[in-house]
Amino acid sequence: MESWKRSPLVFAILALPATFWLVVFFLLPLGFVWILSFGEKTSLVDVEITWTLANYWRALDTIYLEIIWKSVWISALATLLCLAVAYPIAFLISFLSPRMKLLMLMAIIMPFWINMLIRTYALIAVLRRNGYVNFIAEWLWNKANLVLSAVGLGEYHLLGEKFEPLPLIYNNFSLMVGLVYVFLPFMVLPLYATIERLDKSYLEASLDLGASQFRTFVSVTLPLTMPGVVSGVILVFIPCLGSFLIPDLLGGTNAQMIGNVITRQFKQANDWPFGSALSFLLMYVTFGALALRAFFAARGARRTEE
Amino acid sequence: MSDTTPAAKAVHREKSGDARVAQETTAIVRPAAVSSPARTSRHRDPVGPLEFHRRKWLWAIFGMTIVLLYAPILSLMAFSFNNSKRNIVWQGFTTDYYVRAWNNASLFEAFTNSLTIAIIATVISTVIGATVAVMLWRFRFPFKAPYEGLMALPIVVPEICMGVAMLTFFNTIHWPSGGAWPLNLSAIIIAHVAFCFPFVAIVVRARLAGFNRELEEASRDLGASEWQTFRYVIVPFLKPGLVAGALLAFTLSLDDFVITFFTAGPDAITFPVKIYSMVRFSVTPEVNAASTVLILITVIATIFAVRLQAPSKAVE
Amino acid sequence: MKRRKPLVPTSRRGFLAGTGLAAMCLTFGSKYAFSEEEKALTFYNWDTYIGPDTLSDFEEATGISVKMDLFGDNDELFAKLRNAKNGYDVIVPSSDFVERMVAADMLMPLDHDKIPNMANIQKRFLEVDFDPGRKYSLPYMWGTIGIGYNKEEVEGTPDSWEILLASDKYADRIALLGDAQHVLQIALKYLGYSLHSTDPKQIKEAEDLIIAQKKNIKVFADDNGQDLLASGEVALVQEWNGDILQVMAEDENLGYSLAKEGGLLWEDCLAIPKNAPHPDNAHKFINFLNEPEVNAAIAEAIQFGTPNEAALKLLPDSYTKNPVIFPSEEALKNYESAKYLGEEATKLYDEAWTRIKAA
Numbered sequence: 001m002e003s004w005k006r007s008p009l010v011f012a013i014l015a016l017p018a019t020f021w022l023v024v025f026f027l028l029p030l031g032f033v034w035i036l037s038f039g040e041k042t043s044l045v046d047v048e049i050t051w052t053l054a055n056y057w058r059a060l061d062t063i064y065l066e067i068i069w070k071s072v073w074i075s076a077l078a079t080l081l082c083l084a085v086a087y088p089i090a091f092l093i094s095f096l097s098p099r100m101k102l103l104m105l106m107a108i109i110m111p112f113w114i115n116m117l118i119r120t121y122a123l124i125a126v127l128r129r130n131g132y133v134n135f136i137a138e139w140l141w142n143k144a145n146l147v148l149s150a151v152g153l154g155e156y157h158l159l160g161e162k163f164e165p166l167p168l169i170y171n172n173f174s175l176m177v178g179l180v181y182v183f184l185p186f187m188v189l190p191l192y193a194t195i196e197r198l199d200k201s202y203l204e205a206s207l208d209l210g211a212s213q214f215r216t217f218v219s220v221t222l223p224l225t226m227p228g229v230v231s232g233v234i235l236v237f238i239p240c241l242g243s244f245l246i247p248d249l250l251g252g253t254n255a256q257m258i259g260n261v262i263t264r265q266f267k268q269a270n271d272w273p274f275g276s277a278l279s280f281l282l283m284y285v286t287f288g289a290l291a292l293r294a295f296f297a298a299r300g301a302r303r304t305e306e
Numbered sequence: 307m308s309d310t311t312p313a314a315k316a317v318h319r320e321k322s323g324d325a326r327v328a329q330e331t332t333a334i335v336r337p338a339a340v341s342s343p344a345r346t347s348r349h350r351d352p353v354g355p356l357e358f359h360r361r362k363w364l365w366a367i368f369g370m371t372i373v374l375l376y377a378p379i380l381s382l383m384a385f386s387f388n389n390s391k392r393n394i395v396w397q398g399f400t401t402d403y404y405v406r407a408w409n410n411a412s413l414f415e416a417f418t419n420s421l422t423i424a425i426i427a428t429v430i431s432t433v434i435g436a437t438v439a440v441m442l443w444r445f446r447f448p449f450k451a452p453y454e455g456l457m458a459l460p461i462v463v464p465e466i467c468m469g470v471a472m473l474t475f476f477n478t479i480h481w482p483s484g485g486a487w488p489l490n491l492s493a494i495i496i497a498h499v500a501f502c503f504p505f506v507a508i509v510v511r512a513r514l515a516g517f518n519r520e521l522e523e524a525s526r527d528l529g530a531s532e533w534q535t536f537r538y539v540i541v542p543f544l545k546p547g548l549v550a551g552a553l554l555a556f557t558l559s560l561d562d563f564v565i566t567f568f569t570a571g572p573d574a575i576t577f578p579v580k581i582y583s584m585v586r587f588s589v590t591p592e593v594n595a596a597s598t599v600l601i602l603i604t605v606i607a608t609i610f611a612v613r614l615q616a617p618s619k620a621v622e
Numbered sequence: 623m624k625r626r627k628p629l630v631p632t633s634r635r636g637f638l639a640g641t642g643l644a645a646m647c648l649t650f651g652s653k654y655a656f657s658e659e660e661k662a663l664t665f666y667n668w669d670t671y672i673g674p675d676t677l678s679d680f681e682e683a684t685g686i687s688v689k690m691d692l693f694g695d696n697d698e699l700f701a702k703l704r705n706a707k708n709g710y711d712v713i714v715p716s717s718d719f720v721e722r723m724v725a726a727d728m729l730m731p732l733d734h735d736k737i738p739n740m741a742n743i744q745k746r747f748l749e750v751d752f753d754p755g756r757k758y759s760l761p762y763m764w765g766t767i768g769i770g771y772n773k774e775e776v777e778g779t780p781d782s783w784e785i786l787l788a789s790d791k792y793a794d795r796i797a798l799l800g801d802a803q804h805v806l807q808i809a810l811k812y813l814g815y816s817l818h819s820t821d822p823k824q825i826k827e828a829e830d831l832i833i834a835q836k837k838n839i840k841v842f843a844d845d846n847g848q849d850l851l852a853s854g855e856v857a858l859v860q861e862w863n864g865d866i867l868q869v870m871a872e873d874e875n876l877g878y879s880l881a882k883e884g885g886l887l888w889e890d891c892l893a894i895p896k897n898a899p900h901p902d903n904a905h906k907f908i909n910f911l912n913e914p915e916v917n918a919a920i921a922e923a924i925q926f927g928t929p930n931e932a933a934l935k936l937l938p939d940s941y942t943k944n945p946v947i948f949p950s951e952e953a954l955k956n957y958e959s960a961k962y963l964g965e966e967a968t969k970l971y972d973e974a975w976t977r978i979k980a981a
Contacts, residue, residue: 004447010532011445018438018457018503025500026460029471032478041965044726045704067980088367095359104368109553111375116561117581118597122378125385129855132381167794169855170841181375185557189550190512196546197516203356231512235505238461245563248844253836256979263466267697268801269972270965272470279467286462290455412689477705575691582694 037276047273055277064261068282071257074172075240078179082187082236083229085180090191090228094198105192112185120249123178127168134165170252178250179240186239187232194228238286258282383601386594403591404599413580413596420577423491423566424559427498431555434499435506436548440540442507443514460501461508469568472497476569490574497569498559505558506551513547663903665690666699666710668890671763673920680910686903694845695801703728706897711904717889720759721752721962729758730894736905739912742932747889752961759891760908763864763926766887766949766957767804768880770848770866775857783812783881786858787831793838795857800844802975804886805832808860811883817958820967829974833981842979851876862888864926867946871925878946884956889929 004011037055039047058064093104111119126132141163168174202224206216222229244259258278265275353360389398407413442454460468475481476493517540525535541548563578570579577600581593661684665677669692677688691710693699696719702708703723715723723729734740740748740760747761769780776785776792786796787809798805807817809828819825840856847859852869859866866878892911894904910916917933927947928934934942942948963971 001446002444004445007532011441011447014437014441014444017434018441018507021434021500021503022456022460025475025496026468027456029468029475030459030463032474033467033471036474044722044965045728063977063980067976070980085367085371088364089371092358092361092364092368095357107372108375109557111379112557112561116563117578118382118593119378122382125381126378128853130853132377181378184371184375186554189554190509193509193513193547193550194516197513200356207356227512227515231508234458234461235508239465242463242465242467244466252841253839253979256976259466260979261976264972264976266466266470267701268803269968270697270700271969271972276467276470279463283462283467287455287459290458290462294451294455412691473705580692 033276034280036273037280039273039276041271041273044270055274056281058274059277059281064258064278064281067256067261068258068285071241071259072285074175074179074257075237078176078183078240079187079233079237081176081180082184083232086184086187086191086232087229090188090195093192094196101196105188108188109185112182116182116245117249119181120178120246123174123181123250124169127174127177129165129167129169131168133168137166138163169250172252172255175247175251175255178246179243182243182246183236183240186235190231190235191225191228194225194231198224234290241286242282379601382594383598386591386598388591388594403595406592407595407599410592410596412575413577413592416575416577416580417596417600419491419574420560423495423498423576424556426491427495427502427559428552428556430495430499431502431506431559432548432552435503435551435555436510436544438503439507439510439514440536443511443517457504457507460504465501465562465564468497468501469565472500472565473568493569494566494574494576497565498562501562501565502555502558505554509551509554510544510547513544513550517543659900659902661686661903663688663711663900663907664709665907666693666702666713667691668693668714671714671890671924671926673916673923676911676916676920679916680907683910684903684906686906688907703895708895708897709899710895711898711900712907713893713895714762714890715759715893716960717750717752717891718960718962720891720893723893724753724758725962728896730896730898730901731757732760732894732908733905736902737909737912739909742912742914742917742930744929744931747929750889750959752959753891759893760912761929762890762892762911763921763924764887764889764929765863765926765947766880766954767799767808767860767862767885768866768878770851770859770861770869770876770878772851772854772857773875773877779877779879780858781879781882783808783883783885786860787812787835790838792857794840796839797841797843797847797850797856797859798839799847799860800842802971804860805842805978806971806974808881808883808885811881811885811956814883817884817886818961818963820963820970822970825970825974829978832978836978836981863946864924867925867944870946880949880953880957882956884958887954887957887959889959 035049036047038051038053039049040052040054042048089108093101093108096104124131128134198221202220203216206220207213211219241257242259242262244257244263247255247257247260262275262278262282265271265278269275358364386403387399387401389400389402438457442450442457447453463471472493481493521539521543522535525539530538561578562576563582566576567579567582570576581596663686665688667690672690677690681687693702696716699713699715700719700722702710703713720729734756737760740756743761747764748756750756753759769783769786771780775795780786785791786798798808806825806828809831810817810819810824813824813827813831815821815824815828841850843850843859845865847856847861848865848869850856851859851861851866852873861878863878866876870876870878892908894901894908898904911920912930914930914932914936917928917930918936921928921930921933921937922941925941925947928937945953
């Protein structure tokens with residue numbers, strides 16, 4: 001890595017577009033919201049910036065902290081599930097012929113260009129009481145009953161009097177399914193980008209040296225593809241944390257994530273300062289987690305140098 | 307050698323033979339070549355240790371995921387022909403709703419807007435994201451770590467917070483919201499680029515991490531200028547990362563609802579926002595019809611893009 | 623010697639042409655923004671809340687083309703209107719939001735002289751306490767929030783909120799509306815309080831009632847309660863009368879009834895935002911919507927109650943005698959209409975709702 005002073009012109013050209021956009025169209029607007037979080041509502045639409053900490057005090061109330069904690073849990077679980085599903089898929093695709101690679105990658109990515117709202121409603125059609133899964137389940141139930149009566153156990157109603165549809169929607173299950181369904185490609189793409197350029201001769205070498213597939217995976221593949229894994233985890237966990245549409249549409253009465261609370265502040269509750277305080281609180285928490293990760297990464301890098 | 311690969315993660319190992327390997331066993335073209343040359347007879351050969359594309363359980367996972375991904379989509383498309391105002395029960399076949407959607411001027415306009423925004427935003431974000439990724443990979447400079455942190459901010463910020471920030475910002479500086487197309491979409495495009503390019507940067511950086519610096523040095527030694535090195539050495543290597551990043555940016559932009567909702571004015575409605583307002587009451591087959599059309603266009607466009615890519619694929 | 627191609631074309635002609643084009647775009651753009659009363663109108667309305675031909679008929683009659691945008695709830699409308707240059711000419715807020723918007727100085731006073739068809743509106747809708755003298759709004763449609771139910775699954779006719787709020791007879795087969803106000807309102811009514819209550823103790827009682835009942839509630843459905851009923855996902859919903867009526871038309875096993883403890887009597891109104899670009903056209907439009915034939919056509923299509931007396935005379939019995947649209951005075955006894963309760967109360971309701979959903 002060279003110092004920027006060696007080619008300042010190149011450095012400037014490369015750095016300028018992103019820096020400009022970041023500062024003017026991102027940091028500046030955020031600054032406005034940050035200032036807003038210190039404001040007080042003076043009327044229905046006016047806010048006066050009194051530099052009060054009242055909004056933050058309110059945001060630190062146990063109820064909101066509990067909701068944030070719950071959101072963290074849900075996001076972590078969804079991220080893990082995404083990783084578990086995406087890794088084998090990305091792995092498989094990277095071993096295919098170039099043509100098949102692109103085809104299969106497209107096959108995975110394609111659903112995600114469709115509007116999320118539509119997909120969520122379509123997901124409802126699959127999961128709901130009279131949806132496809134239950135349709136198939138009922139069919140299976142009937143067939144099983146036929147078999148049972150053929151064997152003479154019909155009267156005992158071993159499978160119950162009536163077919164009870166599986167409760168697959170408006171609960172935490174559907175929330176998980178929805179989150180994984182929506183965020184899967186954000187995990188597949190960076191994983192694929194990293195696994196694809198992995199030099200397979202490393203794997204061959206490891207196997208030749210006598211390591212099992214599992215050992216190879218844990219000690220060679222995983223560490224080498226770690227940048228991709230980390231990228232994927234970041235790309236999924238953090239937006240998951242702030243999501244509100246999916247809990248709103250697919251979750252049951254218990255599915256309230258911090259995103260829902262914040263959204264409500266900007267809409268129904270009409271309390272923009274408080275909403276700003278809440279979102280900044282969430283940001284501080286996530287930024288803290290990122291800093292922690294960077295700290296450990298730096299420690300790990302230093303250790304490998306020794 | 308037997309095909310007993312232990313599960314490395316919490317994945318289900320499907321023992322059923324429903325994942326038949328349906329493709330040729332092509333040799334993986336790498337300098338340190340793996341043992342198996344191209345052969346046409348498949349099932350008699352034991353699966354090589356690195357022939358992951360022949361592992362049934364991997365294909366099983368893949369297959370199941372594909373099924374689960376597409377089932378809702380297919381049902382969506384099927385119900386676009388449903389002869390009922392509501393989407394719930396099947397009541398007969400009709401193509402009425404396609405006609406309705408076609409004649410729905412505002413839906414059409416919303417769709418065109420979304421596509422325009424997505425294309426422009428993708429181009430801009432890919433350029434910005436790639437340049438900053440290269441810059442971060444190549445140079446060290448004071449305050450680099452905080453800069454990288456700042457670069458990650460657009461991903462950290464909850465969408466709603468960013469939406470509100472954009473709204474306040476454009477309001478305060480009196481950004482012109484009217485105007486001829488596509489200028490009236492400028493606010494939305496700007497907002498989209500702002501949250502898309504860090505994603506592109508991450509993907510490109512992940513790709514760059516595997517770039518051999520010696521190639522760059524070699525190119526320099528051979529007399530190439532900065533620009534030539536960039537264009538003929540770095541960019542080709544980056545291509546998969548660029549494509550992946552661009553795809554990601556396109557997806558994010560096309561699908562975005564929250565940020566667009568706040569930055570869109572009355573005459574700059576996008577598809578997701580339009581769908582949301584239509585779908586609040588119930589999903590009518592008209593929405594399904596419009597979505598099906600969008601899906602078909604996406605598929606066609608993608609096939610087109612793949613065809614365009616085909617010649618350069620041989621190098622990989 | 624290497625010849626380098628310039629990175630950016632720097633022909634002067636190209637640069638001048640580009641600037642000229644940009645300048646032209648800006649001029650024409652601003653021209654559209656400032657022109658007065660061109661033959662256009664932007665209408666911000668609820669979904670499925672207008673007749674199929676109303677807008678085209680208006681264009682035929684006056685030459686003014688209408689662009690209709692849709693919003694999902696009053697809060698969305700309010701958020702959009704916070705931006706003074708929102709560009710809308712006619713909006714459809716609910717009664718309590720009219721009050722709220724007036725307090726926030728978002729509405730333009732109506733010029734009643736420009737709306738002669740006002741005379742067609744029933745007297746009781748012209749004397750309301752949320753907009754005295756109908757200075758800022760005119761009624762559009764009205765109705766109730768009650769209980770939609772599946773006749774096959776539910777015994778008898780549900781006539782009390784108890785079955786939704788305090789009984790586990792139909793556990794997991796119940797859906798309530800999805801926002802703080804409407805859910806707490808019926809809880810308050812069930813407990814015998816007014817739905818205008820701002821007493822923290824009463825609100826807490828209502829909150830506890832809902833939390834206790836949560837295990838029996840399947841989902842808080844924002845707008846698609848009628849879909850859930852129609853698809854069999856739930857057997858009992860708290861919903862708007864018109865929505866239930868729409869699904870009743872497709873399935874005769876569904877019914878609608880009012881609760882004896884009372885509930886919300888809602889009214890949606892037509893209003894003009896303060897900085898509407900086409901106020902004149904807006905008045906013409908509102909007047910048009912109150913013409914008997916036009917109004918009758920809308921009412922017939924959307925099956926909500928119209929306050930337009932002249933239109934009622936043109937409508938068939940199947941509409942005017944429909945108890946779901948026009949309940950008896952007796953049934954409406956305990957029903958109250960919505961009022962704006964102030965920002966403090968809004969905060970109380972919202973916090974209660976946060977606690978309900980987190981419990």
